[in-house]
Amino acid sequence: MNLTLKVWRQKNSQSEGYFETHQLTGISPDMSFLEMFDVLNEKLVEENKEPVAFDHDCREGICGMCSMYINGRPHGPLEGVTTCQLHMRSFSDGDTIVVEPWRATAFPVIKDLVVERSSFDRIIAAGGFVSVNTGNAQDANNIPIPKDDADDAFAAAACIGCGACVAACKNASAMLFVSAKVSQLALLPQGQAERTIRAEKMVAQMDEEGFGSCTNTGACSAECPKEISLENIARLNREYLGAKLSSKSV
Amino acid sequence: MSWLTQTLTSSIGKKVLMSLTGLFLCLFLVVHLIGNLQLFKDDGGYAFNTYAVTMTTFTPVKIISYLNYFFILFHAFWGIYLEVRNRKARNVKYNLIRNQSTWSSRNMALLGTILLVYIVVHMGDFWYKFHNEPLPYVQYTEMLSTGEVFSQVMPAGYTQDVKQVEFVNSDEGTRTVIVKDLYQTVSVAFQNFLLSFFYLLGMVAVGFHLYHGFQSAFQTLGINHPKYSPFIKAVGIWVFAFIIPAAFAAMPLYFYFKQF
Structure with a gap:
């Protein structure tokens, strides 16, 4: 395959970015999108040029590191797929592919296609955890959990925190991410101890990080590589409003 | 900050205010439509004109109508404020966007601004004249x-x-x-092509605004359930985005074509 790649280059968070165009020849349709970038970078290194910086880690769709905004969509044209699991067979010979970093005030560009996503870490640190007693592990199946709740919690827990929801949202809102993280714990007995304070603190941290607010467009869920449902956002709204009404912190 | 202001100024609380005022305005639209359907009665405007008097003199109705004006202004300006804030959440724009959401949902602020202009013109046409001019x-x-x-x-x-x-x-x-004789004022006003056309555009804007707005209001309040959400979505699309705007749009059309 022969491709034209328009890729965002930016030296650091302070400098102005620009698009750089590269012609790639002999790309195998069986390569993953990131392997195509590896080919580009090897070519750039051989030409004594700076390779394109991009985030990646597991390359099997579970770590949430890869983050490319490909042809106007986070993680490219396929549904329910991360950039690393996207293959060049999803494109046609002669295509021009535009690759940009996630764009959000709360996700500043560090270099080229790499963005700073520690705002997500701070939201998790604010309340996305459960307190666990030390000591012997409990017997398995000791706590009865309805199957529906377990399924919903599992579906929410599939969120890999890649930030595609923020990248897709016209308001750069992090509601789908936060709602998945609140839901996975709110649905299970283990998450009840910090249930109200969790919703309050995680939303407060989300607002502080400068994400936009949710206008229910649904673009987040449509682009989510783990297909996290909008039901989670409704649940977060319930959790948050319920927490504000019932918690004793004035 | 008290817990209440903290709640209402959080990103979720701000949306709840949009949702509640929006739903109130949806309810108003239903009442407004039922009242205005009397324009189609062939009684020389008897039912409509006496209804107009009741709506502007009966104290409980007056209280609700002033509350309604306040909610319209609040919903409009709070919405613009939220839109400005949301735009700041993306300081560098994308070069290419292929958004997987409905056009309505992405253009609520634009549609809302059109509606604000529409409401000002609409109230100038009839409300202001009824209250202040020697009809x-x-x-x-x-x-x-x-x-x-x-x-x-x-x-x-x-x-x-x-x-x-x-x-x-x-x-x-x-x-x-x-x-x-407000009925006469209405029927004469809609004989003007431009004004009738403007009203039609206003109703198209209402339709698109509510296509997203009605169901979105419930989602914001945390109501998303496999039993009720399909019903809420159907009501939003068929009743609020289609039937109600179409029934309102029939009024200028009726008077415009009646003159020939």
Whole structure:
């Protein structure tokens, strides 16, 4: 395959970015999108040029590191797929592919296609955890959990925190991410101890990080590589409003 | 900051205010439509004109209407404020966007701004004139035995201190009502092509605004359930985005084509 790649280059968070165009020849349709970038970078290194910086880690769709905004969509044209699991067979010979970093005030560009996503870490640190007693592990199946709740919690827990929801949202809102993280714990007995304070603190941290607010467009869920449902956002709204009404912190 | 202001100024709380005021305005739209359907009654405007008097004199209705004006302004300006804030959440724009959401959902602020302009023009056309201008008066005589109504335009220059003069003549078995002829004002206004067209555009904007807005309001309140959400979505699309705007749009169309 022969491709034209328009890729965002930016030296650091302070400098102005620009698009750089590269012609790639002999790309195998069986390569993953990131392997195509590896080919580009090897070519750039051989030409004594700076390779394109991009985030990646597991390359099997579970770590949430890869983050490319490909042809106007986070993680490219396929549904329910991360950039690393996207293959060049999803494109046609002669295509021009535009690759940009996630764009959000709360996700500043560090270099080229790499963005700073520690705002997500701070939201998790604010309340996305459960307190666990030390000591012997409990017997398995000791706590009865309805199957529906377990399924919903599992579906929410599939969120890999890649930030595609923020990248897709016209308001750069992090509601789908936060709602998945609140839901996975709110649905299970283990998450009840910090249930109200969790919703309050995680939303407060989300607002502080400068994400936009949710206008229910649904673009987040449509682009989510783990297909996290909008039901989670409704649940977060319930959790948050319920927490504000019932918690004793004035 | 108290917990209440903290809640209402959080990103979720701000949306709840949009949701609640929006749903109130949806309810208003239903009531407004039911009242205005009286324009289609072929009674020389008797039902509509007396209804207009009730709506502007009955105290509970007046209280609700002023609350309604406040909610319209609040919903509009709070919405613009939220849109500005949300735009700041993406300081560098994308070069290419292929968004997987509906056009309505992405353009609520644009549609809302069109609607604000529409509401200002609409209130200037009828509300302001009804309250502040010397509209012609009309006299209706109703035969109490048969229910037949005869209308007669009052002579130019006639005026009265109250909005509605009403007396019953038991000898003749008639009830006479004299009111401002808002019906006539409406029917003359819609004979103008540009104004009718503007009203049609306004209704298209309402349709698109509510196509997303109605169901979105419930999602914001945390109502998303496999049993009820399909119903809420259907009501949002069919009733609020289609039937109600179409019924309102029929009014300018009716009066525009009636003149020929």
